[in-house]
Each structure stands twice: as structure tokens, then as C-alpha cells.
Amino acid sequence: MKSYPVTPNEAATLFQHCADRLPRAMPASTRAVLSRLVASVVEFGAGDTLVHLGSSFNALHLVVDGAFKSVMLGEDGQQQVIHFYWPSELMALDAFSSRTHATDLVALETARVYEFPFASIESEALKDAAFFESLLGFVSDRLVEAEGDQFMLGSLQATQRLAFFLTTTRQAREHAHLDAVVIDLPMTRRDIASYLGLTTESVSRLLGWMERQAMIRVDRRRITLLDANRVKALLEDTPGMSPLTNRSAAMHG
Amino acid sequence: MKSYPVTPNEAATLFQHCADRLPRAMPASTRAVLSRLVASVVEFGAGDTLVHLGSSFNALHLVVDGAFKSVMLGEDGQQQVIHFYWPSELMALDAFSSRTHATDLVALETARVYEFPFASIESEALKDAAFFESLLGFVSDRLVEAEGDQFMLGSLQATQRLAFFLTTTRQAREHAHLDAVVIDLPMTRRDIASYLGLTTESVSRLLGWMERQAMIRVDRRRITLLDANRVKALLEDTPGMSPLTNRSAAMHG
DNA sequence: CGGTCGCTTGATAATCGTCAATTGATGTGG
DNA sequence: CCACATCAATTGACGATTATCAAGCGACCG
Numbered sequence: 406m407k408s409y410p411v412t413p414n415e416a417a418t419l420f421q422h423c424a425d426r427l428p429r430a431m432p433a434s435t436r437a438v439l440s441r442l443v444a445s446v447v448e449f450g451a452g453d454t455l456v457h458l459g460s461s462f463n464a465l466h467l468v469v470d471g472a473f474k475s476v477m478l479g480e481d482g483q484q485q486v487i488h489f490y491w492p493s494e495l496m497a498l499d500a501f502s503s504r505t506h507a508t509d510l511v512a513l514e515t516a517r518v519y520e521f522p523f524a525s526i527e528s529e530a531l532k533d534a535a536f537f538e539s540l541l542g543f544v545s546d547r548l549v550e551a552e553g554d555q556f557m558l559g560s561l562q563a564t565q566r567l568a569f570f571l572t573t574t575r576q577a578r579e580h581a582h583l584d585a586v587v588i589d590l591p592m593t594r595r596d597i598a599s600y601l602g603l604t605t606e607s608v609s610r611l612l613g614w615m616e617r618q619a620m621i622r623v624d625r626r627r628i629t630l631l632d633a634n635r636v637k638a639l640l641e642d643t644p645g646m647s648p649l650t651n652r653s654a655a656m657h658g
Numbered sequence: 659m660k661s662y663p664v665t666p667n668e669a670a671t672l673f674q675h676c677a678d679r680l681p682r683a684m685p686a687s688t689r690a691v692l693s694r695l696v697a698s699v700v701e702f703g704a705g706d707t708l709v710h711l712g713s714s715f716n717a718l719h720l721v722v723d724g725a726f727k728s729v730m731l732g733e734d735g736q737q738q739v740i741h742f743y744w745p746s747e748l749m750a751l752d753a754f755s756s757r758t759h760a761t762d763l764v765a766l767e768t769a770r771v772y773e774f775p776f777a778s779i780e781s782e783a784l785k786d787a788a789f790f791e792s793l794l795g796f797v798s799d800r801l802v803e804a805e806g807d808q809f810m811l812g813s814l815q816a817t818q819r820l821a822f823f824l825t826t827t828r829q830a831r832e833h834a835h836l837d838a839v840v841i842d843l844p845m846t847r848r849d850i851a852s853y854l855g856l857t858t859e860s861v862s863r864l865l866g867w868m869e870r871q872a873m874i875r876v877d878r879r880r881i882t883l884l885d886a887n888r889v890k891a892l893l894e895d896t897p898g899m900s901p902l903t904n905r906s907a908a909m910h911g
Numbered sequence: 912c913g914g915t916c917g918c919t920t921g922a923t924a925a926t927c928g929t930c931a932a933t934t935g936a937t938g939t940g941g
Numbered sequence: 942c943c944a945c946a947t948c949a950a951t952t953g954a955c956g957a958t959t960a961t962c963a964a965g966c967g968a969c970c971g
Contacts, residue, residue, distance in 0.1 A: 430756060477809045480894045485809045499805065501791075501798035503683060508805065527791065534784055538754075541780075544797045545754035551804035552752065552761065556730045556738045558811035559855035563927070594950065602812035604928055609951055641733045647926055816959070847918065857960060862919055900958055
């Protein structure tokens with residue numbers, strides 16, 4: 406992990422680049438304001454970790470390239486993947502909190518982020534009402550996402566959970582202007598399983614089943630969405646017999 | 659559901675009462691500032707709903723008396739309880755979000771809330787840095803809670819989930835200055851089960867098991883925490899054989 | 912007093928996890 | 942450059958956890 410402070414000569418191009426990467430949901434003028442607050446650029450190798458105990462973070466992080474996972478560590482050594490971050494998403498929105506908690510941010514592949522110190526963020530927000538509203542909106546958006554994950558974990562079956570993952574991943578990649586059909590996943594099956602509250606074996610079997618249904622193609626970490634609508638439709642279906650039940654291939658007629 | 663705008667003559671006492679109810683985490687001066695933004699008092703009967711489609715909410719809601727649940731509705735008619743709100747908690751922190759989503763707030767019993775219009779909240783936050791930080795902190799705190807729920811749903815077994823519920827409920831009631839030993843639950847088993855991603859039957863059996871372990875006493879909706887430490891300890895344990903497995907009573911010696 | 916609803920308890924079954932073995936990819940040291 | 946180790950992923954057989962189905966009981970309400 407290497408951190409580079411922003412130098413005066415690169416500032417102009419960097420700000421422009423940053424403004425382009427900020428979420429579209431933000432008005433252009435506000436993106437311009439935020440861009441000028443970039444204090445440093447940080448580069449990560451796969452597996453590099455940004456630890457985040459209590460509120461030791463002191464900056465927001467915009468993903469520019471690559472992807473991250475946030476991981477919560479249980480008392481017992483259990484790990485739970487909470488969220489995957491794609492380019493143009495902001496990380497550490499939960500670090501405004503005063504209460505202690507433990508989530509790490511781990512780069513899933515070579516990655517680069519821009520850092521915005523909380524101090525400049527806050528002083529700017531006090532001056533600029535539109536910026537302030539955007540900021541509040543981002544934290545609130547992230548909360549809505551987390552509540553959506555709660556719904557997924559509490560109410561959906563394994564098949565639907567994987568459909569949820571594929572669908573939200575597709576959307577995230579669209580927002581990031583990445584290919585939303587041919588998806589080279591940056592995370593392992595284990596990461597996906599942890600996020601979905603399943604095991605790697607279940608994820609593997611469900612991917613195989615979806616491939617047999619001709620909804621997707623699976624080639625190691627490359628997933629091709631052959632019929633994204635049918636994948637999404639799995640979410641609304643009343644689930645029939647679980648694809649994890651063996652006897653699927655036993656029938657022939 | 660009845661809504662009363664704040665009238666000039668009651669204002670003084672109401673502001674004081676409100677300041678007392680705001681979370682301790684907030685500095686006293688900030689609580690005083692926020693108190694003056696109360697625009698109305700709303701009273702709910704059990705089952706009354708505050709619907710919350712898209713960002714149609716236009717106010718934060720402080721629970722003064724009673725309790726609420728927030729419920730997310732799936733495409734399919736599925737319901738998932740996302741969170742329980744106790745007195746001195748703020749509701750609708752996710753309504754700053756621009757994106758559409760569907761969570762309802764439902765009163766679990768007779769309840770009363772104070773309303774703070776977003777407009778006054780935001781204009782005040784722009785003037786007062788401490789207030790601004792508190793506000794951001796609340797949304798962020800709520801996000802940390804939601805991530806904790808994700809951990810619970812994704813990584814914990816049924817017994818541990820119920821222990822989690824009892825433990826966090828105890829803490830919430832302490833913050834609300836309610837009895838943290840003898841707990842009269844305002845929600846049904848079905849609500850608890852939905853929140854924990856289980857069925858009512860499982861919740862019922864697990865409560866019975868904990869009672870047989872002399873950790874709690876159960877009398878309909880009244881739960882007495884006989885040994886809160888042992889309940890909490892369930893969270894750190896490597897779970898042995900599930901209490902939901904029948905043959906527990908078969909042993910004697 | 913009858914009906915509904917919340918809760919409990921038991922018997923059975925489905926989903927998904929565990930255990931185990933195999934393959935292929937990646938990386939390392941000789 | 943190849944043997945070797947390691948790890949990710951897949952697949953199969955089996956089993957545990959928890960859901961489902963069913964019945965009964967008590968509380969509350971009209």
C-alpha cells in the first residue's frame with residue numbers, strides 16, 4: 406500500500422479525473438467542490454488492508470480503480486463480508502460514527518483510491534448546502550443498502566440470494582461504467598459465500614445450476630450474464646424445490 | 659394517529675422534555691439546539707403505520723414513549739423486520755436518501771414521537787458545526803447497527819441470534835432508562851422471528867430452552883433476564899449441538 | 912361464550928452445511 | 942524447467958439445523 410499526497414502540478418488533472426469518477430447522483434457542481442478536497446492518492450495490492458477499529462479512520466475513500474470488501478470480525482474469529490465496493494463508490498461512510506466497531510477494508514485486487522480528510526469534508530459541508538445534502542444522502546444511501554442486505558439475509562433462500570448478488574453486482578458495474586455482461590469477479594467464492602450467509606459449496610452448486618439453466622456462463626471467476634432478466638426474476642419467484650437438492654439431474658423425459 | 663403542532667405556550671416545557679429524551683451521546687448544548695426544532699407531537703395507537711415510500715418522509719422522528727418496528731416489504735409480499743426502535747432513538751435516518759425504497763414504521767404499542775422537519779434540521783446543521791457532526795454521527799451509528807445486524811444474520815446460529823436480540827434489547831432499554839431486567843416486550847414472536855431470520859416456532863423453542871437453562875424467565879411477553887452475562891456469553895461460544903434438536907430432555911443423571 | 916390470534920409443543924421434512932476427495936491454477940525452490 | 946505445495950473451486954454422499962405441518966391451549970375481544 407503506497408500513499409501519495411497530491412502535489413500542486415498534478416492537482417488540475419487529478420481534480421478533473423476525480424470529478425468524473427464521483428457518483429452521477431451528485432450534481433456536477435458539487436462533484437467539482439468535492440474533487441478539490443482530494444488530499445492523497447493511495448494504491449493497494451491485492452489483499453492489502455485498511456484497518457478500521459473504532460473511528461480511527463479520518464478520511465472518506467473514493468474507489469477509483471479495483472474493488473474492495475468490507476469485513477466484520479466476530480468475537481470468535483468469525484468473519485462476515487458486509488459489502489463489496491466498486492469504482493465510484495465511497496468507503497468509510499460508517500466511520501463518522503463515534504461508537505467502536507470493527508470493519509476492515511480489504512483490496513480484492515490492485516486498486517486505487519482518493520482520500521478526502523473528514524476535516525475538510527466537514528468544513529466544506531458547513532459552507533455549501535448542496536454539498537451537505539449530498540453527503541448526508543450518501544450515508545443515508547449506504548444505510549438503505551445495508552437494510553437491503555438485511556432483507557436478503559433474513560428473507561431470501563440460497564438461490565434468490567445469489568440472484569441478488571448477481572443483480573446488484575451488475576448494477577454496481579453499470580454505475581462504474583464497467584462491462585455489465587461479462588463480469589470478471591475480483592472476489593473468491595468464499596467472499597461471495599460469506600456475504601450471502603452461505604458456504605462456498607452452495608455458491609458453487611448454485612452457479613452450476615444457473616449455468617445449466619442457461620442463465621449465466623461460468624468460467625472460473627468470469628461470469629457472463631446470458632439472461633439477466635431471468636436471473637432477476639428469481640428474486641420475485643416463489644421458490645420451488647431448492648436446486649441444492651441433489652436429484653435434479655435424475656429426471657429425464 | 660394524531661398529530662399536534664407545537665403551540666407557543668407549551669413550547670418551553672416541551673423543549674425541556676425533548677432535550678431530556680435526546681440521546682446522551684449528544685452534547686447537552688446540541689440537544690438544546692435540536693429541541694427547539696420540534697415542530698409537532700404525534701401519537702400512535704398499536705399498529706398505526708407511518709408509510710415511507712421513496713423519500714416521502716420529510717421529518718426525523720424521535721421516539722418519546724412506546725416502541726416501533728421498521729419493516730421492509732419484498733416484491734413477493736415477504737416482510738422483513740429491519741429494526742426495533744426504543745425511546746430516545748431517532749427514526750427515518752435513512753430517509754435522507756434520494757433513492758426509492760420501501761420501509762414502513764409501525765407502532766408496536768401506544769407511542770408518541772416528536773417530529774423534526776428535515777428543512778429546519780438542515781438549515782440548523784449548516785449554522786452549527788457541533789450539531790452537524792452529531793447528525794452525521796447518528797446516521798453513521800445507525801449504519802453501524804445495520805452492519806451489525808448483517809453480521810448476526812450472516813454468521814450466527816439460531817441460539818446466538820436470540821442471544822443477540824436479548825442483549826441489544828437490554829442495552830437499548832438501558833439507554834432509554836427502562837427496566838433492563840424485567841422486560842415487557844412490545845413485539846410479537848413473529849416480529850422477533852422476522853428480525854432474526856427465523857420462524858416463530860424456533861423463537862418459542864429457544865426461549866423455552868433458555869428458560870430451562872435458568873438464563874431467563876419467560877411469562878408470555880414478559881422476559882426476565884436472570885443471568886444476562888450467560889446470555890451474552892452465548893454469542894462468543896462455539897455453538898455445540900443446537901437446542902432445537904429434540905433429544906435434549908432425553909438425558910438425566 | 913364463541914372466535915380469532917398469539918404462543919407453545921411435537922413429529923416430520925427440506926434446505927443447506929459438513930466432510931471428503933478431486934481437479935486445476937498458481938507459485939516456489941531446486 | 943519441473944516437482945512440489947498450496948489454494949480455489951467443484952462435486953458427491955451424508956447429516957445437522959431449522960422450517961414446515963399440525964394440533965392444542967390460553968388470552969383477549971366482541
